[in-house]
Amino acid sequence: MQRRLLLILAAACALSGNAYAQQIIRLSTTTSTENSGLLAHLLPAFEAGTNSKVHVISVGTGKALELSKNGDVDVTLVHARSAEDKFVADGWGIDRRDVMYNDFIVVGPPGDPSGIKGGRDVLAAFRKLAGGPAKFISRGDNSGTDIMEKAYWKQAGAQPAGAQYVSAGLGMGEVLNMAAEMGGYTLTDRATYGVYQAKTGLALMVEGDQRMFNPYGIIATNPARHPGVNYKGARQLIDWITSPEGQAKIAQFRPGGQQLFFPSAKPD
Incomplete structure (x- = not known):
């Protein structure tokens, strides 16, 4: 009985020790990497190989960078x-390393009341949307998608007015x-649209403009600004996701048979 108790205690201590040794890495990222299911596909392999647990905070790009600037990730x-x-540049x-890319697309109601379906010029499509009958739904959250959308309106020289523009x-x-609920159009990354297409019924309207290229990068929080961050863990994640293994995992992510992200890391 005593021997059995000692064995149970030893096992408990071993489990406790392993849990204690597991490092935590805090990652801020965009909603597209989370909503698409990419991180759920990628992170278990990294975590298993490094005895790590990645805590993900999924927000827009602006907020994700702000969290890093504050030392919160x-x-x-x-x-x-x-x-x-x-x-x-601001320190x-x-x-920073290139990780992958996909592209932005414009989607909208299948009936296409603004008449932009099949176009390959995003600025021409935005000009039609500015004067069209349907609403445009904007992220309005300082995300990467929101930043790109605002740039398109500026270049197009027009934007929907009043209630036609929903932030x-x-x-x-x-x-x-x-x-989908409002019968409107929006700019989206292709990956998130791929996941939501069936449930929303939104149709692909505009794609293929080189101005809609959408690259992703990974950046470590500067430990010189925030000595308490886990820089070692950050570098482990950066090195893994840009390694041949991590890049292959990105390419293998094909929900429904469609590749949503394309690896782009360059050798050191």
């Missing part, structure tokens, strides 16, 4: 290159649901 995975470059992040302040999945 160890690493951030986002998609707004100009904002990323400024973030690094808040280090070790939701929500994530991509919620905005797609809103667009």
Whole structure:
């Protein structure tokens, strides 16, 4: 009986020791990587190989970078290159690496009341949307998608007025649901649309414009600004997701048989 008790205690101590040794890595990232299911596909392999647990905070790119700037996360995975470059130049992040890319698309009601379906010029489509009868649903959350949308309106020289323009302040999945409910159009990343297409019934309207290219980068929070961050863990995640193994896992993510993200990491 005593021997059995000692064995149980030893096993409990071993389990406790393993749990204690497991490192926590805090990751802020965009809603597209979470909503699409990509992180659920990627992270278990990384966690198992590094005895880590990645705590994911899924928000828009602007908020994801802000969390890193404040030292609230160890690493951030986002998609707004100009904002990323400024973030690094200002000294808040280090070790930025290309990870993957997909593209933006415009989606809307199957009846296409604004007449943009089949177009490959995003600015021409936005001009039609600005004067069209249907609503446009904007993320309105300073996400990478929101930043790109605002740039398109500026370049197009027009924007829907009044109630025709709905600034939701929500994530991509919620905005797609809103667009479906309101019979409106929206700009979305292709990955999130792929997951929500069946449930929303929204149709693909515009794709293929090179201005709709959507690259993703990963950046470590600068430990010189925030000594308490887990820089070692951040570098482990950066190195893994840009490694041949991590890049292959990205390419293998094909919900419904469709590849939603394309690896783009460059060798060191």
